[in-house]
Amino acid sequence: MEFRDLKKQYQILKQDIDAAMVGVASSGGYIGGKYVTELEGQLADYVGVKHCISCANGTDALSLALMAWDIKEGDAVFVPDFTFFASAEVVAFEGATPIFVDVENETFNISSTDLERKIQSVIAEGKLTPKVIITVDLFGLPASYSEIRLIADRYNLLILEDGAQGFGGAINGRRACSFGDISTTSFFPAKPLGCYGDGGAIFTDNDNWAELIESLKVHGKGSFKYDNVRIGVNSRLDAVQAAILKVKFKAFREYELEDINKVAAKYTTLLQEVVDTPIIPENYYSSWAQYTIKLGSKEQRDNLQMKLKEAGIPSMVYYPTPMHKQSAFSADKFTADFCPNSTSLCQRVLALPLHPYMNDEDVNKICDLIKVINL
Incomplete structure (x- = not known):
C-alpha cells in the first residue's frame, strides 16, 4: 500500500x-x-x-x-x-x-x-x-x-x-x-x-x-x-x-479533488467514534493534503504507527517537533508552556494513507485494524 x-x-x-x-x-x-x-x-x-x-x-x-x-x-x-x-x-x-x-x-x-x-x-x-x-x-x-x-x-x-x-x-x-x-x-x-x-x-x-x-x-x-x-x-x-x-491540473479539477474528499469522508465515517478525526468547519472545503488523526498520547500514537507498519500500512507524523523546539531557532530560550497546542499535537498526530485513487478495500483495511488496536 x-x-x-x-x-x-x-x-x-x-x-x-x-x-x-x-x-x-x-x-x-x-x-x-x-x-x-x-x-x-x-x-x-x-x-x-x-x-x-x-x-x-x-x-x-x-x-x-x-x-x-x-x-x-x-x-x-x-x-x-x-x-x-x-x-x-x-x-x-x-x-x-x-x-x-x-x-x-x-x-x-x-x-x-x-x-x-x-x-x-x-x-x-x-x-x-x-x-x-x-x-x-x-x-x-x-x-x-x-x-x-x-x-x-x-x-x-x-x-x-x-x-x-x-x-x-x-x-x-x-x-x-x-x-x-x-x-x-x-x-x-x-x-x-x-x-x-x-x-x-x-x-x-x-x-x-x-x-x-x-x-x-x-x-x-x-x-x-x-x-x-x-x-x-x-x-x-x-x-x-x-x-x-x-x-495533472486537468485531472485535479475534473475528479481528483472530489475523489480525495470522498476517501476522507469514508475515513471519518468509519473512525469518528474510534479516534479524534479531522474537523472541517462549516462552509470550508479541504483539498486533503493529509488525513491526520489525533491520539490520546504519544504512546498511543507510536503504538498505532508500529501496528500499522507491521500490517504493511504506511503512516507519517506531520510534525514531530514544533517550530519553537527546532535547534535552528534556539529552542532553549522558550518556556515549557510555550505554544501548548502545538507541543501537544506533535505528540499525538498521525497521518494515514490518502490519495484520490485509493479504493474502499484499503480504507476498510486500515480502519478495521485501527478499531481492534487497544488505543
Missing part, C-alpha cells in the same frame, strides 16, 4: 503525461515558454486572482514574497508553530525574526487569539516592527481568514498565505491562494497538485508586486535578460514540469 500513490496516478495519466514530456523535448524550449505561460494563466483563473508567477519551489515562493515586501532585520513575521520548517526558515533567511504563534487544536491552523496576543507582545516590547502574518493552510484546510484579516487590518500587517498544502481548498467557494495579499503554493510531488520534481507559484492581485517578483525570480532582470536592475535569485519553473502540471 502506498501513502500517496503517485505511481498509480501516473499509470492513469501516462498517455497524456508522456505526450506532454515529449512535446517539451521536441520543442527545444526547456525554460519558460508557452507551457509555463499557459499553466500560469490556468492557475490564476482557477484561484481567482490577476497574477500567477511560477518559480522553482514553494520555499522560493515564500522568499520571493518577503523580498518583494523588503522584509529584513528588525522586522517581526508571525508564523504558526505547528507547520513545516520552511514557513519560518524563509523569515530568518531574510534577516527578520519569526514570532511563533500557537495553533487551534481542532483545525491545526494558526490561532487568531494567540496571534493577536503575540502581536501585542511584540509591540509592547518595542524591539521589532510587526510586518507580516504567514498563514499556513495546513493539511489542505484554509486558515480562518475572516478573523485573521481583521487582525491584520487592525495592526496594519500584510498576510502571506502559505498554501503549499492548501491548493484546491476553499471558504464559501473562494479558493485557497486568494486570501493573502500575496499567496504561494508548492508543486512538490506529494502536494495536492504536484509535479515530478520541485516547483512553486505565487499569486497576487497587486500589479506592482507581480512585476517585482517577475524580476526578482530571474536575477533581478529589467527590460531584458542582461539588464539587471536589482539583486535577485534564479528561481524558474522549467517547461517539463509545467507541461506535466497542465495534465
Whole structure:
C-alpha cells in the first residue's frame, strides 16, 4: 500500500503525461515558454486572482514574497508553530525574526487569539516592527481568514498565505491562494497538485508586486535578460514540469479533488467514534493534503504507527517537533508552556494513507485494524 500513490496516478495519466514530456523535448524550449505561460494563466483563473508567477519551489515562493515586501532585520513575521520548517526558515533567511504563534487544536491552523496576543507582545516590547502574518493552510484546510484579516487590518500587517498544502481548498467557494495579499503554493510531488520534481507559484492581485517578483525570480532582470536592475535569485519553473502540471491540473479539477474528499469522508465515517478525526468547519472545503488523526498520547500514537507498519500500512507524523523546539531557532530560550497546542499535537498526530485513487478495500483495511488496536 502506498501513502500517496503517485505511481498509480501516473499509470492513469501516462498517455497524456508522456505526450506532454515529449512535446517539451521536441520543442527545444526547456525554460519558460508557452507551457509555463499557459499553466500560469490556468492557475490564476482557477484561484481567482490577476497574477500567477511560477518559480522553482514553494520555499522560493515564500522568499520571493518577503523580498518583494523588503522584509529584513528588525522586522517581526508571525508564523504558526505547528507547520513545516520552511514557513519560518524563509523569515530568518531574510534577516527578520519569526514570532511563533500557537495553533487551534481542532483545525491545526494558526490561532487568531494567540496571534493577536503575540502581536501585542511584540509591540509592547518595542524591539521589532510587526510586518507580516504567514498563514499556513495546513493539511489542505484554509486558515480562518475572516478573523485573521481583521487582525491584520487592525495592526496594519500584510498576510502571506502559505498554501503549499492548501491548493484546491476553499471558504464559501473562494479558493485557497486568494486570501493573502500575496499567496504561494508548492508543486512538490506529494502536494495536492504536484509535479515530478520541485516547483512553486505565487499569486497576487497587486500589479506592482507581480512585476517585482517577475524580476526578482530571474536575477533581478529589467527590460531584458542582461539588464539587471536589482539583486535577485534564479528561481524558474522549467517547461517539463509545467507541461506535466497542465495534465495533472486537468485531472485535479475534473475528479481528483472530489475523489480525495470522498476517501476522507469514508475515513471519518468509519473512525469518528474510534479516534479524534479531522474537523472541517462549516462552509470550508479541504483539498486533503493529509488525513491526520489525533491520539490520546504519544504512546498511543507510536503504538498505532508500529501496528500499522507491521500490517504493511504506511503512516507519517506531520510534525514531530514544533517550530519553537527546532535547534535552528534556539529552542532553549522558550518556556515549557510555550505554544501548548502545538507541543501537544506533535505528540499525538498521525497521518494515514490518502490519495484520490485509493479504493474502499484499503480504507476498510486500515480502519478495521485501527478499531481492534487497544488505543
